[in-house]
Amino acid sequence: MRGDGQAPKGEARRISIVDVAAAAGVSRQTVSNVLNGRDSYYSETTFERVTAAMQALGYQPNRAAQTLRSRRTMQIGYHIFGEQLESMQGFTLHFLQALVKAASEIDNQVLVFTHHRDDPLGVFKDLVARRTVDAVILSESRIDDARARFLAESGLPFACFGRLAADLPQQWVDVDNVAGMQPLVDLLVAEGHQRIAYLGAEGEEYWKIERLEGFTAGLARHGLRLPKASVYRGTDAAIRRRARQLLTGKNPPSAIVTGSDSVGAVVVNVAHSLGLKVGSDVAVTGFDGGAVGLLTEPTLTCARIPVERITRELVARCLRQVEGGPNDDPGQLVPTEVVRGGSA
Structure with a gap:
C-alpha cells in the first residue's frame, strides 16, 4: 500500500468499512456498531442492509486489529x-x-x-x-x-x-412448548381425526413435559378423551414397539402426535414397515422443524422452532x-x- 492510501498499480484495493457504509447508505459508526454487536444502536432493516453490503463487496474485517483494540x-x-x-x-x-x-x-x-x-x-x-x-x-x-x-x-x-x-x-x-403443540392438535381435529395418540422421549426435562401438557390441553379444548394407553414416553426402541402395538391394535389411532421430529421419524418408519401410507392411513406430526423431519418420506408436519x-x-x-x-x-x-x- 502506498503512502497516499492507494493500492500499488495492479494490486486490488482492500474493501474498507467506509466502502461498506457508502454501499449501505449508513454512517461508518453504524457499520462499526453492527460489527461489534451493538444492536441497540440500529434497526433490523439497517442490520440487513449492512450485512448485505458486506457480502456484496466481499468485506473482510481485520480480525487481528479488532482483537487488539x-x-x-x-x-x-x-x-x-x-x-x-x-x-x-x-x-x-x-x-x-x-x-x-x-x-x-x-x-x-x-x-x-x-x-x-x-x-x-x-x-x-x-x-x-x-x-x-x-x-x-x-x-x-x-x-x-x-x-x-x-x-x-x-x-x-x-x-x-x-x-x-x-x-x-x-x-x-x-420456545413456548405448550402453545406450540396446540395448533397441531387443532389441525388434526380439523382434518377429522378423533383417535389421536401421543409418543415422546423419556426424561423429566421441562420441555418434554410441556409438550405433552400442550397436547392434552389441545384435546381437552375439543372435548376429546385421551385413553391412558394412547400416551407413552420412552426410549427409541420402546417407542418403536409401542408405535407398532398402537398401529396394529384393535382400534388404532388415526393420528400420532410426537414430542420431537426424531420420535416422529421413528413412527413414520414403523408405519412404513407395516405397509401403511403416512398422511392417509395414519397422520404423524413432529416438533422441531430441523433436518430429521425433512428426511422422512413424506416430510413431517411439525411445530417449527425458529x-x-x-x-x-x-x-x-x-x-x-x-x-x-x-x-x-x-x-x-x-x-x-x-x-x-x-x-x-
Missing part, C-alpha cells in the same frame, strides 16, 4: 454433550449451523467444546482462566443448570437456549454483556410455527 477473542463458546452428536440428534446440527451463521454476521467465530466425563465443569474453569472465549452459549439446559451457575459466579457472559432458575441471570431464550431467530438473539445477548457488563434482561419466549409436510 477491544481485547476480545471474537469467539463465542458453544458447549455440547456427547449424546448431542449422535446420528439422530439432527436438531443439534441445525442449531449449530444457525449459531455459526449468526456469529459470523457480526464477525465472531464459534468454538465448539465438550467436557470430560469425570469433571463436567473442568473445561469451563479452563475457559475462564485462559479467557479463550468472550462468552458461552448453552443448550440442553436444566432449570438449575450447574454450568450457568458457574459462569454467573465467574463473571463470564453467557446465554442459554432454555429457561433458568429464578436466582440465575435470566439470559435465556426458549432456530435462526433464537441463535441471533443468543449471540446478541452475549455481546450486550461483553460490551456493557451484566444486565437485567428478562428471559424471552418465542413462538413456534406450524409447518405443513405430507405426514398430516
Whole structure:
C-alpha cells in the first residue's frame, strides 16, 4: 500500500468499512456498531442492509486489529454433550449451523467444546482462566443448570437456549412448548381425526413435559378423551414397539402426535414397515422443524422452532454483556410455527 492510501498499480484495493457504509447508505459508526454487536444502536432493516453490503463487496474485517483494540477473542463458546452428536440428534446440527451463521454476521467465530466425563465443569474453569472465549452459549439446559451457575459466579457472559432458575441471570431464550403443540392438535381435529395418540422421549426435562401438557390441553379444548394407553414416553426402541402395538391394535389411532421430529421419524418408519401410507392411513406430526423431519418420506408436519431467530438473539445477548457488563434482561419466549409436510 502506498503512502497516499492507494493500492500499488495492479494490486486490488482492500474493501474498507467506509466502502461498506457508502454501499449501505449508513454512517461508518453504524457499520462499526453492527460489527461489534451493538444492536441497540440500529434497526433490523439497517442490520440487513449492512450485512448485505458486506457480502456484496466481499468485506473482510481485520480480525487481528479488532482483537487488539477491544481485547476480545471474537469467539463465542458453544458447549455440547456427547449424546448431542449422535446420528439422530439432527436438531443439534441445525442449531449449530444457525449459531455459526449468526456469529459470523457480526464477525465472531464459534468454538465448539465438550467436557470430560469425570469433571463436567473442568473445561469451563479452563475457559475462564485462559479467557479463550468472550462468552458461552448453552443448550440442553436444566432449570438449575450447574454450568450457568458457574459462569454467573465467574463473571463470564453467557446465554442459554432454555429457561433458568429464578436466582440465575435470566439470559435465556426458549420456545413456548405448550402453545406450540396446540395448533397441531387443532389441525388434526380439523382434518377429522378423533383417535389421536401421543409418543415422546423419556426424561423429566421441562420441555418434554410441556409438550405433552400442550397436547392434552389441545384435546381437552375439543372435548376429546385421551385413553391412558394412547400416551407413552420412552426410549427409541420402546417407542418403536409401542408405535407398532398402537398401529396394529384393535382400534388404532388415526393420528400420532410426537414430542420431537426424531420420535416422529421413528413412527413414520414403523408405519412404513407395516405397509401403511403416512398422511392417509395414519397422520404423524413432529416438533422441531430441523433436518430429521425433512428426511422422512413424506416430510413431517411439525411445530417449527425458529432456530435462526433464537441463535441471533443468543449471540446478541452475549455481546450486550461483553460490551456493557451484566444486565437485567428478562428471559424471552418465542413462538413456534406450524409447518405443513405430507405426514398430516
